[in-house]
Amino acid sequence: MEPLTTPNPDKFSKALGMSFKGSNTNGKIWIFVGEGMDFIVEDDSEQLLHGRFSCPWLPSHILLSVVYAKCSRGERVALWEKMREITQVVEGMPWLIGGDFNTILSLRDRTGSDTKRQAEMVDFAEAIEDCRLLDRGYDGAEYTWAKNGLMERLDRVLISETTSQLFDAVRVTNLPRIASDHGPLLVRSRLPSNHEGGRAFRFQNMWVRHGGFNELVREDWMAPTDAEGLFNLKLKFARIKGALKRWNKEVFGNIHANLKNCEENIAEAQADFEGNASARNRMEVNKRIAEYILLLKMEEDFWKQKAALQWLEEGDKNTRFYQSWVKQKRIRLRIHKIIDNGRELTDDTDIKESAVSFFQNLLGPDYPELDEPDLSLLQRIPPSEHLDDLPKPLDDDEVNLPFLISRPIVHPGRMVSRPYSIKLAGASSDQTL
Incomplete structure (x- = not known):
């Protein structure tokens, strides 16, 4: 107050x-x-x-x-x-x-x-x-x-x-x-809930810096699918998505944990070098530092992608800058209220259900249920002697039944065409009309 x-x-x-x-x-x-x-x-x-x-x-x-x-x-x-x-x-x-x-x-x-x-x-x-x-x-x-x-x-x-x-x-x-x-x-x-739903797959730009990324993609993409066309493309995308998700979990790992482990490895390598200043220990220190620099670039890619920034001032390598942008964007883009058919919805569950209902109606509208047809309205076909012959198989005469093929014959340079030449298909060359 x-x-x-x-x-x-x-x-x-x-x-x-x-x-x-x-x-x-x-x-x-x-x-x-x-x-x-x-x-x-x-x-x-x-x-x-x-x-x-x-x-x-x-x-x-x-x-x-x-x-x-x-x-x-x-x-x-x-x-x-x-x-x-x-x-x-x-x-x-x-x-x-x-x-x-x-x-x-x-x-x-x-x-x-x-x-x-x-x-x-x-x-x-x-x-x-x-x-x-x-x-x-x-x-x-x-x-x-x-x-x-x-x-x-x-x-x-x-x-x-x-x-x-x-x-x-x-x-x-x-x-x-x-x-x-x-x-x-x-x-x-x-407060955040303990329930976590499934997350959509998102390609991480930092993956391309890993030494085994190109080979993984090449092998998985070139493997045959026994399909063709767009279905073949769909199968390849689905398969490589699964391969990248497994590779990210089993090989690439968590970038932040990797950085922490790399810092510990550098400290250990430097301690070994201080105890024994050999060429081998010096090489190990340089190797660990190079790995650390690569991981820092990966982490920068990670935060830059999450922040969705299209620019970067030269020399600004502080990933905390990107973290603040990510949090600011997440806070500002959160939907707290929507208007649905004149009603104000503020509960998260109501907002989700309203969004799902909207896109279901937009992309797959519900068609009205049709009543059972009244078959009594159909008039009965009057009896005919030809109706009884419909289920019977065709005989040889019906198979060879001639049909008409007509074509006008026009002479070049003349405006008058000859009468139609009509021939019976299946007949001899002498049987013309």
Whole structure:
């Protein structure tokens, strides 16, 4: 909460049905928690209240920072520095920071004014980048603050990379403005489930750097399938997919585990060389280092492919850069809500079922069930003497029954054609009409 009154714990605890856990130095930020939860203040300042939040259903505590920023750019500098200071403490721990930052991040976050705020946006963006925070986006209202025709998105929630690993999904909803010019933020998170479905096959670009990759593909592709055409191509693709999946599991292995093992091998080889500086031990050290460099390139390929980036600045070999892009993309592309026939679906199961139903109807529409035909409507064929002969086999006369072949004969240069020449097939040359 960011109230405009002096903290009154007893009054608001009863009104909210929650426990008061503290406020910042100037009384602008209050913390209330539900039953069984706890919040321990670790850092207190005029614009930020930081602490440790825990609840029974979380596997570990998370660090929570609540912001109520000053209105001027100069006063917010202290907030950005405080965020950078906290970053040094929370390294590797789940961290969620949110509240009223009193500035925007891009021009899309504002409407109703043309005031230049680029410098403020740069300050905010640099603080987010330095703290390695992710803006997971939002749903609901587009702007969180409004006054006299000016609307801005001043309130937002940012999360650390570790938080994105702890939770399967983090959803921020901008709720409507009712009793204030600010709209409240609703943050919901979901822990990952233990159930894992089958994963679709995806070709990994890093495979091509392995020494045995080309030979594996060549042998499997050249093996015959006893089929032709597109069916032959389909069988080859299916077979090589299975071969690559087995090879990846049995030979290539996990790239991150391979890197760790290679580091241990280098340390062991260097220890042997320090004990015995022979040419053989020197060669072993160089071999291990070359393997390690190759694995680093493979890991870079792995993260680059997952990040789906089409560019790479020369010299930027930090795979952590790609990891942050992967997590940011995964967070932003997650579907939290869809509209299906006028109904708003937010449950994951409902969303999946709706998507499956849509594509089933699109690619394989259900045809209406047809009623059994009423055979009584068919009129009975009147009896005929020829109907009785239909099931009988053909005799020699019927097989040799002549049929007519006609062709007009036209003389070149003449407009008049001769009468049709008609011949009976199966007859002699003299039997013409």
